[in-house]
Structures are given as structure tokens and as C-alpha cells.
Amino acid sequence: MLKDELKQSIQQAYRQFLDSKQLKARYGQKLMIAEIARTLGAIDADDEGRRCSDPAVAVVEAGTGTGKTVAYALAAIPIAQATKKRLIISTATVALQEQIVFKDLPDIRLQSGLEFSYTLAKGRGRYVCLTKLDHLLQSGQENVATMELFAQDGFHIDVDERAVKLYQGMVEQLATNRWDGDRDNWKEELDDPTWRSVTTDHGQCSGRRCTNFGQCAFYKAREELTRADVVVANHDLVLADLALGGGAILSAPADSIYIFDEGHHLPDKAINHFAHHSRLHGTESWLEQSNKQITKLVAQRALPGDLGRWLEQLPVRLQETLDSQRQMYALIESATEFPYPDSFKPCYRFPNGVVPGPVRDLAGDLKALYSVVCELLTRLCDELKEAMDGKVEGVDVIDAENWYPLLGAMLSRADASLGLWQLYGVEDPEGEPPVARWVLLLEQDGHYDLEVACSPILAARTLRQSLWNSCYGAVVTSATLTALGRFDRLQMRAGIPDGANCSVVPSPFYHSDAATLRIPALSADPKLPEQHTEAIIECLPALLEEQPGALVLFSSRRQMQEVFAGVGRQWQQRILMQGDRSKQELLTQHRQRIDDDKTSVIFGLASFAEGVDLPGRYCEQVIIAKIPFAVPDDPVEAALGEWIESRGGNSFMEISVPDASVRLVQACGRLLRTETDRGLITILDRRLVSARYGRALLDSLPPFQRRID
Structure with missing residues (x-):
């Protein structure tokens, strides 16, 4: 239970922050502070400060305008200081990371009376x-x-004059x-x-x-990380630290309280972090080149003791690995069939993650070969470290420093191949989610290569073991953590403990007064792309006449480009389309047009449906072309759906619809960015009212006033 002294400290900091900024307390913000304080304040610890109670995780969905950063900072900083833990705030985007470090935390420290230090962590x-x-x-x-x-x-061997000038300037x-x-x-x-x-x-x-x-x-x-009370990092850096056992870059999980802002990204980030991939021809070239260079190094001079002996063994092992790698290309090529639809990368996914026996057997051989290479390279790197300390007779310190990065880089790449073939050379445990395994056909300058890849389909087990069970405490927050009003999706994907404190705090926005959700009487079925595109072209000009600043979101780049081509030159001059310029430049130009009292419309894809902040007149209408179901060519999502179906589930209702719900909420969230914003959301997809899942999707949206034609 939260101690009275800590409770009073948090309450005092919040009162002082509000008074200093002449603000009124927001109910959702107060509730969020209380939920976080209740979770983190109830942790039982032993005499050495180690958590001895169940995992302490608070999951808080809080919409735009809640003031999430202020809430979690004011609640967690006093508790972290009292328990002598480091607070690690992790974000998914650089924009939020910089906002927290350069704007939010300085303001909180100045206005709340709390004394704490903070720093930004980068890889x-x-x-x-x-x-x-x-x-x-x-x-x-x-x-x-x-x-x-x-x-x-x-490294560039041919360093031109411009590059030399840059390096000298640095x-x-x-x-x-x-x-x-x-x-x-x-x-x-x-x-x-x-x-x-x-x-x-x-x-x-x-x-x-x-x-x-x-x-x-x-x-x-990095020295600053060991001194600061609060470290602002990103999800990738936190996951990289956890993969190294925790405490390698940031403080150890047991000594840390984590805040995962934009926490809905964490499961996908974790999956990507533990995925493996390798281009077969590219790896062959690397092995061949490495063999030549190591052979050249051995020929240049005789090295003493173990260093010389291990280095002389390496070319033979590299050649053996290269021979098997070449066999794998022919084997993979014969085991895969690639479709060639225009909109997809040529990709072949092994059904249920099961690879043919010959591929699995050769992968086992490659695993053994890469294991030997990695072992040799590890020994060499360790010996070179000793040489850099002057402890290896006959090896110059400068030579050791020059060779270490080469062999260290070789070890990293060989270890990555080892991880790939290790997962291709085993069968998945029965009853566990399988590993997704697939092959991409790549073409560059007329040359083809096969990229072999694999990935876990869920990050739940990894996050449960390395994060939730290991850390002192954690908070996960975002505007979109629930799907269809439930936390089931997040718990399945992120392995959130069953005993986690999950809550939704109310938004300060009066959605029914501020915005109308409109579903026009569009006859075209989005499942028929050509008809749906024609229908959008026909109705879009009339919709856009209503507000000068609008955002139109598409799920397909092809449909976006075809609609742009079809609306006519008059409207094309008012439209800024994603891909024509950088995202930041496009947003800047859009704001300038609105400031100049001109009409400006942004055509964007998924990256514009999240993290884009266009308050007030900059965005008074959001038009969503269709329900944002996932693109069907993602091999990890396809493997997850296949696994759910194999267990008697319905992948569409359990995966596709909840995922679409989250994306739809994010897209609608682009409209209301401040409490004074007003506007219209138009969704050009009648499945929201005609399909059996449509009601669930509609009900998962904020309580906008509805107008269904």
C-alpha cells in the first residue's frame, strides 16, 4: 500500500504544478496518477530493495488531452526516488522522446517542486x-x-576529398x-x-x-545514465538492453521502473527485435570475402600462441560454412514458389512454420558450422582484448586495436546467421506458438537473391520473462491499448501479467459535442477495389468542399494514387500526397497553406494515421477510405492467424478485427487534438453498418455524434 508520506508528496507536486500553470485538475489525469501510484506503491521489497511480490504492472489507456506525461512523471518519480530505483521512460518515436526531454520534464521539474535529474539515452x-x-x-x-x-x-576505402573534409571537420x-x-x-x-x-x-x-x-x-x-534519476530512452534501446540480459546499457531491470509511453508499439517492436533474416547470396559473398581477408592477414605475419593457431583455423571453417551456404540456396530455391501480384513482394511462407526435412537438416548443419566459427571468433576477440591490455606477448597493442573491430563485426554477423539457422534447424515445441518462417525473392540491378527469415509470432513469452517478471515495476500507457473495448489483444501480444492493473481513464474531450462521425451512403464494396476507388473519386470533391484543412487516409498506396489521378487538376493542386516530399516538409507546407487561408488536403497512408498533430483549422475533417485491415502479405500476421485457426479459433474475429479497431481509433484520433477542436470524421466504408463485426468497430470508437446516411 502507498505510504502516506509518498501519497502526500505526489499530491503536493500535482497541486503545485497546477497552481504554477494556473490549470484546473483533469479527472482523467487525477485517475491516472492514482492508478500508477497504487500499483507502484504496493510493491513489497526485501531488505536489499528487490521486489518480492508479484509483477507490478499498471496498464492505463488515456486519450489525447489527458496529459499522460505529467501524470506518470508526477506519480512515478517520487516512488522511484523513495525506492532508489531509476525511472526509465521509453517511447516509440523520436518526436515524443524529444518532447519529453526538452519540453515536458524541464517544465515538470520547474513547476512541481520535485527535484530530479534526467537525461536522454541513445544507442x-x-x-x-x-x-x-x-x-x-x-x-x-x-x-x-x-x-x-x-x-x-x-568503412570506405576510397575516401574522396569531400569525405576527408567532413571527417576533419568532425x-x-x-x-x-x-x-x-x-x-x-x-x-x-x-x-x-x-x-x-x-x-x-x-x-x-x-x-x-x-x-x-x-x-x-x-x-x-553513458556516464550520465548512471547518475540521472530519470532516463528517457526508446523501445528499441530497452529491448536491446533486455536481450543482453538487462543492465548492459541501462540500469538492471530489478533496479528500474519502466514507463512505456506509446506502449501499443511494444509487442511489434519486441517481435522485430527477435526476428532473424539473411540474404543467401549476400552471405556467400561475405563469407568468401572474409575468408580471403583472413587468409591474407595470416600470410602477412605469423602470430604467436593461441591467437595464431585460432586464426589459422578460421579460413578452413569459413570455407566449410560457405560450401553449405551455397547448397542451401539451391535447396531453398527448389522448396519455394513465389506469387507475383503487383502489390506484394514475392514471398513464400512455410505453412505452420514447418520447413521441408532436407532444409531443416541442412539448417542443422549450418547451425553447427556457424557455432564453430562463432566459437573461434569469440576466442580471437577475447585474446585481442588481452592483447590490448598488453598481456599477449608478440602482439602489438595497435595491431590488436586494428584487428578487433574486424573480427568483432564478423562475430556479430556470424552470430546472426547462427540464430537464423538454429530456428530453421529445429521443430517447434508442440502446443507453443510456432515460429514464422518465410523466404523473400529480391531483385537488384538484374541480380536475384533469396532472403531467408523467421520471427516469433508473439512476443508475450519473451516480454514476460525478460521484462515483466524481472523489473521492479512498470507502466504501459497509450491512447490505444484496448481493442473493441478490451485489453485481451494487448495481453496476448505483450504477455501482460494476469494480475496487472488495467484501466481506461476518461478523455477530457466532449466527443459528442466536438465531432460528428459520418458514414455516407456509398454503394461500392471496398472488397472490390476498382469500384470503391471510383466511388471515392466521385464523392470526395463534395466532401472536401466543407472544410479548408483535411486529412484523407488510405490503406493502399495504389488506391491513394488512383484517387489523386481521378479527382481532376483543380483538386490536385490543393492536395499534398505522401511520397511526393518528406513527411515533415509535407506537414509544414500544409500548415503554411492553411495559415494563408487556402484549402489544403493531405493524402496519407498508415504513418499519417498516428503521431500526426494538426490542431484547430489545420485538420477539421478526417476522411478514412476504408476499415484499416492489415495488408494480407505480412508473413508474421499470417502465421499467427494460421496458428489461431489450427487451435479452433477465428483469426478474423480474434486478430483482424481487433487490430483494425486499434488502427481505426488511431486514425479518428487525428481530428481532436485540443479541447477546443471541432470537426467531422467521414468513413467511406459501409461495412461498419452492414457487416456483423461493424457494430463492434463502431462501438469501440469515442462517442462521436453519428450520422449514418
Whole structure:
């Protein structure tokens, strides 16, 4: 139970925050604070501060306008400080992450009277690597040989004059403390290939043994993570830390309270994080190139002891792996059949995740071969660490530093292939959700490759073990956590504990007064794309005449483009279509048109149905072309549906409809962004009133005033 002292501290902070900003308390916000405080304040801990009660998880759905950040910060910060835990706020998008760090937390600290420190956590790949910069700027034949070894992993061998100028500028800015090494703080836009050449990853980084460790931008930023009361991260970084056992990047789960804002993204992020994929020809080329370079390195000089012995064994093992990898291409090619519909990538999914016996047997062989390669590379990397500490006689420290990133990168890639073939070489346990396994046919510059992939179909078990059961406490919040009014979908996908405190707090918006939901008398069936597109083209101009600022959301890029082509030049001049320019540029241009009292309409896809903030006149009507059912070519979703059907369930009602419900709520949420907003939502899909699931979808939406023609 929440102690009186903590309860009073939270209440006082909330009162002071409201008074300082001359705001009135919002019922939903007060309720959210109470739900979070009740959950986190009821945790039993032993004398060492470790949770000894059941997992403490609060799940709170709170709509736009609730003030979620203020609610969870004011409730959780005092509890985290009292229990000596670090508060980790995790978001799905960079925009929200930056808003919390640069706007919300400074304001909360200033206005609430709470004293706390905070920092922003980013992955290693967001920071420059000084060692790579050194290599790129050095010259000489010995360094060129090293550069060739690194070429497969982001180093450019041919460094042109423009690149040299950029690298020199980075070094100068770092040396004069005018840049902190963070990609996001560099004064100019850096494209991905350029940035990859100057950053590193876990496999290539030698950590404290690096000669540049004292000046390393990543480790300087990481020091702040150990001192701050509140760390703002993202879901990918949290999941990466959990995959390493927890505590590798962020504080250990047992010493952390997690807040997952935009928490509806967490299950999909987790699935993606534990997926594996490999391009067969691409991997063959990598193995062949690695073999040549290691052979060249061995020929250049004799290395002493275990280091030399293990390095000499590596080319043989790489060649054995390459031979089996080539066999796998022919085997996969004969076991798959690819459809060629225009709108889908050529993809073959193994039914029920079951691969043919010959593929499974060869995958088992590849697993064994990659295991040997990984073991050798692990030994070599460990020995090179010893050499960097000056503990290996006959190996120069500088040479060890030069070789370590190459072998570390090789280990990372070999380990990824090991994970893939490990899952292809086993049968799934009976009764457990299967692994989805599929193959993509890829074409580039006239050359074909097969990408073999696999993924868990649910993240529930992984999240349950590595997160919910391990952390001190957690809060999951978003405007869309329920589907069809229930938390079942989230619990199935995210493994939320049965004893979690799940609640929906009311929105401050008066939806029935602020907006009307209209379903026009459209005769075309959305299942017939051509007829439905023609019907939209016919009715859309009249709908758009009503408001100067509108957002039209499509589930299909083809339909969006065909509607644009069909509405005529007069309307085309007023429409900004996704794909014609960057998302940010499109939104900026739209706002400018409205500010200039012009009509502006955005045509967008799924990415515009979430996270887009167009208050007031910028968006007075949202038009949704059809119910946003998932695209049927996603192999993970297809495998999940297949598994549910095999257990006697109805995948459409258990997966497709709840998922569509969440997307529909998100899309409708683009209309009302502030309490003063007013407008109209139009859905051009009569299945909402004609299909048996339509009523459930309608009832899952906020209580807008309805107008069904």
C-alpha cells in the first residue's frame, strides 16, 4: 500500500504544478496518477530493495488531452526516488522522446517542486567512433590493408576529398567541444551511408581498451545514465538492453521502473527485435570475402600462441560454412514458389512454420558450422582484448586495436546467421506458438537473391520473462491499448501479467459535442477495389468542399494514387500526397497553406494515421477510405492467424478485427487534438453498418455524434 508520506508528496507536486500553470485538475489525469501510484506503491521489497511480490504492472489507456506525461512523471518519480530505483521512460518515436526531454520534464521539474535529474539515452549507433575517424584519416600501406578488412562493415576505402573534409571537420568540432559526437546534434544532414562509415556497434567496439575511450562520445553520454534519476530512452534501446540480459546499457531491470509511453508499439517492436533474416547470396559473398581477408592477414605475419593457431583455423571453417551456404540456396530455391501480384513482394511462407526435412537438416548443419566459427571468433576477440591490455606477448597493442573491430563485426554477423539457422534447424515445441518462417525473392540491378527469415509470432513469452517478471515495476500507457473495448489483444501480444492493473481513464474531450462521425451512403464494396476507388473519386470533391484543412487516409498506396489521378487538376493542386516530399516538409507546407487561408488536403497512408498533430483549422475533417485491415502479405500476421485457426479459433474475429479497431481509433484520433477542436470524421466504408463485426468497430470508437446516411 502507498505510504502516506509518498501519497502526500505526489499530491503536493500535482497541486503545485497546477497552481504554477494556473490549470484546473483533469479527472482523467487525477485517475491516472492514482492508478500508477497504487500499483507502484504496493510493491513489497526485501531488505536489499528487490521486489518480492508479484509483477507490478499498471496498464492505463488515456486519450489525447489527458496529459499522460505529467501524470506518470508526477506519480512515478517520487516512488522511484523513495525506492532508489531509476525511472526509465521509453517511447516509440523520436518526436515524443524529444518532447519529453526538452519540453515536458524541464517544465515538470520547474513547476512541481520535485527535484530530479534526467537525461536522454541513445544507442551506440547514434554516436561517432573516434577510432573509425582515425582510420579514415590515416594513410599508408599498412592502414590500407586494415581498411580492406573493414570494407564489408561500413568503412570506405576510397575516401574522396569531400569525405576527408567532413571527417576533419568532425575531429575539429570534437576537439574544441563544439560537437558532442551525437549524430542528431551535427549541424548538417548526414545520410545513412556516410554516417555508417563513422559510427560503430557493440561487436566492433573494444570499450575501455580503446585508446580513444577517454574521449568516446558514447561512453561520455553513458556516464550520465548512471547518475540521472530519470532516463528517457526508446523501445528499441530497452529491448536491446533486455536481450543482453538487462543492465548492459541501462540500469538492471530489478533496479528500474519502466514507463512505456506509446506502449501499443511494444509487442511489434519486441517481435522485430527477435526476428532473424539473411540474404543467401549476400552471405556467400561475405563469407568468401572474409575468408580471403583472413587468409591474407595470416600470410602477412605469423602470430604467436593461441591467437595464431585460432586464426589459422578460421579460413578452413569459413570455407566449410560457405560450401553449405551455397547448397542451401539451391535447396531453398527448389522448396519455394513465389506469387507475383503487383502489390506484394514475392514471398513464400512455410505453412505452420514447418520447413521441408532436407532444409531443416541442412539448417542443422549450418547451425553447427556457424557455432564453430562463432566459437573461434569469440576466442580471437577475447585474446585481442588481452592483447590490448598488453598481456599477449608478440602482439602489438595497435595491431590488436586494428584487428578487433574486424573480427568483432564478423562475430556479430556470424552470430546472426547462427540464430537464423538454429530456428530453421529445429521443430517447434508442440502446443507453443510456432515460429514464422518465410523466404523473400529480391531483385537488384538484374541480380536475384533469396532472403531467408523467421520471427516469433508473439512476443508475450519473451516480454514476460525478460521484462515483466524481472523489473521492479512498470507502466504501459497509450491512447490505444484496448481493442473493441478490451485489453485481451494487448495481453496476448505483450504477455501482460494476469494480475496487472488495467484501466481506461476518461478523455477530457466532449466527443459528442466536438465531432460528428459520418458514414455516407456509398454503394461500392471496398472488397472490390476498382469500384470503391471510383466511388471515392466521385464523392470526395463534395466532401472536401466543407472544410479548408483535411486529412484523407488510405490503406493502399495504389488506391491513394488512383484517387489523386481521378479527382481532376483543380483538386490536385490543393492536395499534398505522401511520397511526393518528406513527411515533415509535407506537414509544414500544409500548415503554411492553411495559415494563408487556402484549402489544403493531405493524402496519407498508415504513418499519417498516428503521431500526426494538426490542431484547430489545420485538420477539421478526417476522411478514412476504408476499415484499416492489415495488408494480407505480412508473413508474421499470417502465421499467427494460421496458428489461431489450427487451435479452433477465428483469426478474423480474434486478430483482424481487433487490430483494425486499434488502427481505426488511431486514425479518428487525428481530428481532436485540443479541447477546443471541432470537426467531422467521414468513413467511406459501409461495412461498419452492414457487416456483423461493424457494430463492434463502431462501438469501440469515442462517442462521436453519428450520422449514418
